Amino acid sequence: MIPESFIQELLSRVDIVAVVERYITLKKAGANYQACCPFHSEKTPSFTVSPAKQFYHCFGCGAHGSAIGFVMQYSGLGFVEAVEELAGQLGMPVPREVTARSQEKAKQQPLTERMARAARFYKEQLKASPKAIDYLKGRGLTGEIAARYGLGYAPDDWQGLQRAFMEGDYADPALVECGLVIENEQGRRYDRFRDRIMFPIQDARGNVIGFGGRVLGQGEPKYLNSPETPLFRKGEELYGLPQARKAIQQQDMVLVVEGYMDVVGLAQSGVENVVATLGTAATGINIQRLIRLADRVVFCFDRDAAGDRAARRAMEVSLEYLVDGKSVEFLTMDGDQDPDEFVREHGRDAFLQQTRNAARLSDFLVRKLIQESNPRTAEGRAKLVSEAKPLLRKISASVLRVQISKEIARHAQLSQAELEAQCGLRPLARSRFAVPPSQRGRPAPNSLEHTLLLTVLRRPERAARLPADLIPRDSAEGEALCAIAAAVEHADLPCNNLGLLLEHFRGSPHEEVIARLTPRIGTEADDEGEHEALFGDAVERLRQRDLRRRIDALNDKARTGTLSAQERRCLSELLARKRA
Numbered sequence: 001m002i003p004e005s006f007i008q009e010l011l012s013r014v015d016i017v018a019v020v021e022r023y024i025t026l027k028k029a030g031a032n033y034q035a036c037c038p039f040h041s042e043k044t045p046s047f048t049v050s051p052a053k054q055f056y057h058c059f060g061c062g063a064h065g066s067a068i069g070f071v072m073q074y075s076g077l078g079f080v081e082a083v084e085e086l087a088g089q090l091g092m093p094v095p096r097e098v099t100a101r102s103q104e105k106a107k108q109q110p111l112t113e114r115m116a117r118a119a120r121f122y123k124e125q126l127k128a129s130p131k132a133i134d135y136l137k138g139r140g141l142t143g144e145i146a147a148r149y150g151l152g153y154a155p156d157d158w159q160g161l162q163r164a165f166m167e168g169d170y171a172d173p174a175l176v177e178c179g180l181v182i183e184n185e186q187g188r189r190y191d192r193f194r195d196r197i198m199f200p201i202q203d204a205r206g207n208v209i210g211f212g213g214r215v216l217g218q219g220e221p222k223y224l225n226s227p228e229t230p231l232f233r234k235g236e237e238l239y240g241l242p243q244a245r246k247a248i249q250q251q252d253m254v255l256v257v258e259g260y261m262d263v264v265g266l267a268q269s270g271v272e273n274v275v276a277t278l279g280t281a282a283t284g285i286n287i288q289r290l291i292r293l294a295d296r297v298v299f300c301f302d303r304d305a306a307g308d309r310a311a312r313r314a315m316e317v318s319l320e321y322l323v324d325g326k327s328v329e330f331l332t333m334d335g336d337q338d339p340d341e342f343v344r345e346h347g348r349d350a351f352l353q354q355t356r357n358a359a360r361l362s363d364f365l366v367r368k369l370i371q372e373s374n375p376r377t378a379e380g381r382a383k384l385v386s387e388a389k390p391l392l393r394k395i396s397a398s399v400l401r402v403q404i405s406k407e408i409a410r411h412a413q414l415s416q417a418e419l420e421a422q423c424g425l426r427p428l429a430r431s432r433f434a435v436p437p438s439q440r441g442r443p444a445p446n447s448l449e450h451t452l453l454l455t456v457l458r459r460p461e462r463a464a465r466l467p468a469d470l471i472p473r474d475s476a477e478g479e480a481l482c483a484i485a486a487a488v489e490h491a492d493l494p495c496n497n498l499g500l501l502l503e504h505f506r507g508s509p510h511e512e513v514i515a516r517l518t519p520r521i522g523t524e525a526d527d528e529g530e531h532e533a534l535f536g537d538a539v540e541r542l543r544q545r546d547l548r549r550r551i552d553a554l555n556d557k558a559r560t561g562t563l564s565a566q567e568r569r570c571l572s573e574l575l576a577r578k579r580a
Contacts, residue, residue, distance in 0.1 A: 002083055004504070006095055007068075011500045014086055016054045016067040022089075023074050038074055039063045040252050040295075054499035057518075064518050066499030076204040076245055076293070079506065085205075111178040111231050114165075115208040118180050121164035122152025122198040122211075129153045132197060135216050139261065140344050145268045148243060149199065154213060156195035179210065179226040193224065199260040201232065201278065202242050212239070212260050212278070223259065225278065234278035236285045239263055245293075247272035253296040255331075255355065256282070257339050258310065262300075265340030269348045282314040287321045291328075298358050300331040302338045315364055319394040322361070326397075329358035362404050365391060370411060381412045388412075389423040401425070448538050448545070449477035454517055455535040456484060460501045462535055463488040470546045477517075480510040550574055 017033055020026060026033040026049060037047035037058040046060040057064040063073060071082040087094045126132050126146070132153040136146060154160065161180060162170045170189065175181040183189050196213030203209050210226035226232050238256075240263040248254045255274040257263060266274045273294075277286055282299070290297045299314050301307035311330055318328045333342055333354050343351045359367070369387050374380040388408045395401040402416075409419040420427055449471065456462045468485040472478050487504060502518065505511050554571040557563045563571070 002080060003095055006092075007083065007503055008500055010083065010087055010090070010092060011054065011066060011068065011497065011503060013090060013092070014054075014067050015051065016056060016070070016499060017049055017051050019067045019086065019089075020049050020056060020070055023070075037061060037063065038249055041250055050498075054497050055502075066502050068499075068503055074249075076241065078204070081205055110174055111229070112207050112209070114172075114174055114178055114180065115210075115231065117164055118161060118211075119150060119152065119198075119200045119208045121161065122154055122200075123150060124152075125155050125160070126151060126153040126198075129155070131216060135197065139265065139340070141264060141268055145264055148267070149240070149264050150202075150208075151264070152198040152200070154191065154193035154196045154198050158190045158194065160194070161191050177229060178231060179229050192226075196224065199239065199264075201226070201237060201239055203237065204241065206242050207231075209237070210234070210278075214261065235283040237278055238286060238289065239276040239278060240267070241275050243267065244273050244275050248293050252294050253298065253355075254290055254294045256290065256297065256299045256314075258301050258307065259338070259340075262339045266343055266351070269343045269351070271343065271348060271351060277310075281310060282317055284317055284320065287314075287318050287328075291321055291323060291326050295325070296327045296329065298329045298331055298355055300333070300339050300355070300358075303332065303336050311364075312368065315361060315368070316391065316394070318361060319365075319391060320396055322395060322397040322400060324397045324399045328361040330361070330364045331355055331358040362400065362407070365404060366407050366411070369408065375411050375413075381414075384408065384412050385414070385419065385422055388419075392423050392425060402427075447475065447477065448542050449475055449481060450517075451534060451538045452542070453477045453481050453513070455531050455538065456481065457498065457501070457514065457518060458531055459535075460484070460488070460498055465535075465539070467539060467542060470542050476510070476513040480505075480513050483508070483510050544578075547574060547578055551578065 017026065020033075020035075024035050024038050024047075026035050027045075029048070031050070031052065033049040033051070034045040035047045035049075036042050036045050037060055039047075039058060040061040040063075042060055047056065047058045047063075049056045054066060055064065056070055065073065067086060068079065068082050071077060071085055072079060075082070075085070077085060084094055136151065141151075159170065161175070165172070165175065169175075170181070176183050176189075180192060181189050182192050193211060193213040196215055199212040199214070200208045201210040201212060210229070210232035212226075213224045215222055215224075225234065228234065239260055244254070244263075244267075251273050253273060255266070255271065257266070257274060257276050259276055263274050263276045266272075275290075277283075287297075297318075299311060301310045301314075311332075315328075315330065322328065331354060333339070337345065339351070342354070369384055369391075373384040373387055375384045385408070392401060392405060392408070395404065405419055405423075405425065406416050409416045412419060414422070417427070419425075452466065452471075456466070463481075463484045466481060466485045468482050468489075471481050471485075473482060483505070484501065498518075502514065505514055551571065551574050554563065554567055554574070557567065558571070
């Protein structure tokens, strides 16, 4: 765990403009800097970096955050890794509070070094193996694409890795722990991978954490993967992500295939926004990560029984993580070719046309249910509803769930209300849509807490002037305001840096409401005089609200005849203040 004080020191020393410019080109635009957003495709710059606020914001897609947040979003790193990346650029050693997690990471470091050494060895062996080179050339791959993905070759030798680790190191238990070497019951050791094309699996930082090995020609298993290790959990990783990240961001679409060769083959043909699941089944962690990467996720699996099962599994898992405005799609190509074979025979443009014809998840789901239930009969329609029930109940995107429910109800010859009742679904509240005519077009009035939080986020130093004792804690905005005021008062949070404020509350109960309001800061006019007036007016209204509350409480006591002499004097003073 990294101490909070170090995060503050890091963000106070780092310049967000310099950080962002390591990844994209910025142009000066008044007090700020601009660029085309790296997180979605656009032709007109809408991405702004504020050196004064140490904060970035995109007017187009709403992406925003601190320097740490930018590195996390751009590079796909976790919080700790992003902090390490920035600290390394400044030459700052990252202190650690000893926790079970930090002890586990320290234990992983020697494993990472051994995996890197094995990857170098396999690359060297590929250069020296004519049959491996000929195999890759036969699959249409060039040396450039092989180098980009770090492809290698495991020699046909039971203990070939001894040449990489020497005899003493080959006996190291860490080689078994990271899955490079197998030790049998008699204690004899041998390489896990032999006579295979090697595909290094990298984490978000580019560290090799595992391998996939493909046989040359015929043989079983066709693909052999690293086992689960302290470094490698196959359900959490996506092959090819480090190489595909830039293309995914540019196109706002990620293509998900089954195999390593599909990834490199498509990349060789110019389709670079492609990754692969490790094993045919997509996991919930995979889906969450993919949806964060792009607004459009397209699964493309082989047209065989395993591919059909993988597509069905991906569809079912996706239901729990769908977000309205995001699209999950399924590509079923003509014929029985896998994506690599199709693109080599028909070319890049023909493949891209196929992706444009991918079925939306809603269509894919309904089509599968109809195929499996045959709703031409009453029994089939009953089966359709029964099969649809657990799937509909999984869908997290409320508006999309309504649309799919309507379509299934139509095929089941039921009304939408009848289907929802049978499936135990709660209908969307009418109040979300039935707005009275007199109110249409009017924005909902903001609470005092909402207004105060917005103005404090614009200028965090205003938190020092908040009358925290008058802010009610019965709303998320009120709780967040009190937390910000307390952090400033106790010097836990420097009060002049929005980036620091965002990172201070990362992972806290207040992160959600702060993240929800922060994009508003980037879109409102920079008239600080106006915002200061708003802040002052809101504070005064807060005081007046408290004054009315206290007067009302004393008046209630007066009506019951229980008002003391001291309370009577207090009521008179409060009434005088109200008239002033």
